[in-house]
Amino acid sequence: MYMTRRSLMPWIVFPFFIAVFSSALAQENLPGIVKKIEPSAVVILTYDKEGKIIAQGSGFFISKNGDIVTNRHVLAGAQRAEVKTTNGKVYPITLIVAEDEEADIIRASVNIPVESVRPLSVSSAIPEVGERVAVIGSPLGLERTVSDGIVSAVREIPAFGKIIQITAPISPGSSGSPVVNMKGEVIGVATLQMVGGQNLNFAVPGNRIAKLKTGKGKTLNKWEKGVAQGWLASAEGLYSTGLISLWAGNYEKAVPYFEKAVTKNPNYAEAHFQVGYCNVELGRYTEAVEAYKQAIRIKPDLAEAHNNLGAAYGKLGRYTEAVEAYKQAIRIKPDYADAHCNLGAAYGNLERYTEAVEAYKQAIRIKPDYAGAHYNLGVTYDNLGRYTEAVEAYKQAIRIKPDLAEAHNNLGVTYLILGDRGSALNEYKILKDLDKDRANKLFNLIYK
Numbered sequence: 001m002y003m004t005r006r007s008l009m010p011w012i013v014f015p016f017f018i019a020v021f022s023s024a025l026a027q028e029n030l031p032g033i034v035k036k037i038e039p040s041a042v043v044i045l046t047y048d049k050e051g052k053i054i055a056q057g058s059g060f061f062i063s064k065n066g067d068i069v070t071n072r073h074v075l076a077g078a079q080r081a082e083v084k085t086t087n088g089k090v091y092p093i094t095l096i097v098a099e100d101e102e103a104d105i106i107r108a109s110v111n112i113p114v115e116s117v118r119p120l121s122v123s124s125a126i127p128e129v130g131e132r133v134a135v136i137g138s139p140l141g142l143e144r145t146v147s148d149g150i151v152s153a154v155r156e157i158p159a160f161g162k163i164i165q166i167t168a169p170i171s172p173g174s175s176g177s178p179v180v181n182m183k184g185e186v187i188g189v190a191t192l193q194m195v196g197g198q199n200l201n202f203a204v205p206g207n208r209i210a211k212l213k214t215g216k217g218k219t220l221n222k223w224e225k226g227v228a229q230g231w232l233a234s235a236e237g238l239y240s241t242g243l244i245s246l247w248a249g250n251y252e253k254a255v256p257y258f259e260k261a262v263t264k265n266p267n268y269a270e271a272h273f274q275v276g277y278c279n280v281e282l283g284r285y286t287e288a289v290e291a292y293k294q295a296i297r298i299k300p301d302l303a304e305a306h307n308n309l310g311a312a313y314g315k316l317g318r319y320t321e322a323v324e325a326y327k328q329a330i331r332i333k334p335d336y337a338d339a340h341c342n343l344g345a346a347y348g349n350l351e352r353y354t355e356a357v358e359a360y361k362q363a364i365r366i367k368p369d370y371a372g373a374h375y376n377l378g379v380t381y382d383n384l385g386r387y388t389e390a391v392e393a394y395k396q397a398i399r400i401k402p403d404l405a406e407a408h409n410n411l412g413v414t415y416l417i418l419g420d421r422g423s424a425l426n427e428y429k430i431l432k433d434l435d436k437d438r439a440n441k442l443f444n445l446i447y448k
Contacts, residue, residue, distance in 0.1 A: 029182055033134055034146050036184045039086045039118040041136040042110075044070055044093075044176065046078035058137035058177040059083065060186065061119045062107065062209070066091075069209055070176030071191050072099055072106040081220055083110050091116075095217030101236050102160065102243065103204045105189050107212050108220075120178055123185040124207040126162055127151045132182055133166055133203075135190050137174030145174075149201075155247060158304050159273045163247045164188050164203040179203040202247055235265035242274060251278040262294070269298040273305050280312055288312040303333035310342055314349070322346040337367040341376065348380055356380045371401040378407070382414060390414050405435035412442045421446060 037060075044057040057074030061067070068083060075081055081093040091112040098107040127133070134148040149167030156162055166179060170190050177190040188203025242257030255278040261271035276291035292309035295302055310325030326343035329336055344359030357380050363373040378393030394411035397404055412427030424446050431439040 030134060030146075030148060033180060033182060033184050034136065037120060037134075037136055037178060037180055040120045041178060042068060042083040042085055044068075044074055045082045045084065045090075046075060047080040047082075048077075049079045051080070054078065057175050058190070060176075060178040061117050062122065063119050064114055064117055066110040066112040066114065066117050067097065067107055067214075068093075068110055069105060069107050069189060069212075071189065072101065072104045074176050075106060075108070075220065076224070078224060079221060081108075083112075085112075085116065087116075089116070093220055096220060096223040097214045097217040098212035100204075100208055100212060102240060103208045104191055104240060105204050105208060105212070107209075107214060109217060120180070120184070120186050122206045122209050123181065123183075123187050124205075124210050125187070126154055126205060126207070127164065127181060127187045129154055133168055133179050133187065134182075135166070135168045135170060135174065135177045135179050137170070137177030137190060147174075157243070157246060158277050158308065159270045159302075160243060160246075161208070162205050164205055165247075166190075166201050166203055168201060170201040235261040235268050235271065238264065239268065239271050239274070242271075246274065246278065249281075251281040254278050255282070267298050269295045269302060269305075272298065273302070273308075276305070276308060276312065280308065280315070285312045285315040289316070301332050303329045303336055303339070306332065307336065307339045307342060310339070310346065314342070314346060317349075319346045319349040323350070335366050337363045337370055337373070340366065341370065341373045344373070344376060344380070348376070348383070351383075353380050353384050357384070369400045371397045371404060371407075374400065375404065375407050375410075378410060378414075382410065387414050387418050391418070403434055405431060405438055408434065409438045409442055413445065416445055 040061045042059050042061065044059050045053055046055045048054050054077060055074065057070055059068040059070030062069045082090045083093060084090050091110050093108045094111045095109040096106060097109055129151050131151045132148065133151060134146060136146050147168040151164055152167050153165040154162055155165065170177070175191055178186045179188040179190050181187050186209070187206050189209065191202050191204060238257045238261040242254045242261065245254035255275060258271045258274040258278065262268050262275065272291050272295035276288040276295065279288035279291060289309060289312045292305050292312060295305040296309065299305070306325050306329035310322040310329065313322035313325060323343060323346045326339050326346060329339040330343065333339070340359050340363035344356040344363065347356035347359060357377065360373045360377040360380065363370055364377070374393050374397035378390045378397065381390035381393055391411060391414055394407045394414065397407040398411070408427045408431045412424040412431065415424040415427065428439055428442045428446060431442060
């Protein structure tokens, strides 16, 4: 959301989702990629105490000593587990050496000769939207099935981080599969989630794999006793379940899980935070304020909570309180560009335009290509009557984001104030293809 001319609205940073589709993705290197990664992919079989198979999943080797990575839920409930390699041989999983409950990933050791291990390299870089990916897994028992697609969205989930949504199909049995780019690098771990009856295909980014801290490890049996069947009903389990719906943007479904998590554990700061985040998305700003306050009570230095508290105050028109919340976020995290930009918007709503200018300049200093900060700076200059500076600010916003219709519109209006009708007409011509309604209004002003 951008500020409108003469009416400063809060510049609140929330995730945005972009889908990119292509009907002509090249197929040349996919067979080579599959050939490269196939020996590293494994089928995971889990058994109950009577030796009966209870589940099947997928995974991949990550180290030469035989460690694999898969989804945590693949091993949940198992008394014994094995991996089957590409040559059909079966080896036991011996130890759980690291796990990330929140991200549903786990690292386990396999008793396998080192000469039989082909580890994959993991990229910590977040892929681009539209980037092509492949998945090798074992959906519905069909071992080593390949699917390909693109990265359809990279979502920023506050207090969690990024999650990758892909178009490559993932079916039961594919959970834990490697998601690889066209260099054969793992960019994520596939996880199938059912949200509202719809399969949504996500991948936990590679940087979460890299952050797994290995220890001495626990036997699978000892680990499972610690997890037990009650994990899903625990605060952590409820939180993780809520995240699944949050990833999919289903905030109404997500918020009860986070609320139950804080009932189980009132000092669960991240769960309070997500209650606040979901309530903002649902337009329940008063409830969001209280949830963020609880998160801050538990973790006073959680900069994101202060920033989002400011955003919720802004939605309620409580701009003075928003200013203080943003200042706290900046005190904790001085290079927090979004907080500086949001602070500028709050100052603007209080008509403290000179302070708003300085806040936007700080955001731009930290993040020079912050189109929203440049645009909002232009609006603020307009409100101060500093039209020449407003022109330059709008131009910078357009340089970074050429299709930003609001900036073209405001630039055209500012040119008219400066008496430059020709430049205003040029902005109208550009605006015609971006936003016809805005273009028509600007046209009427030009020829008024």
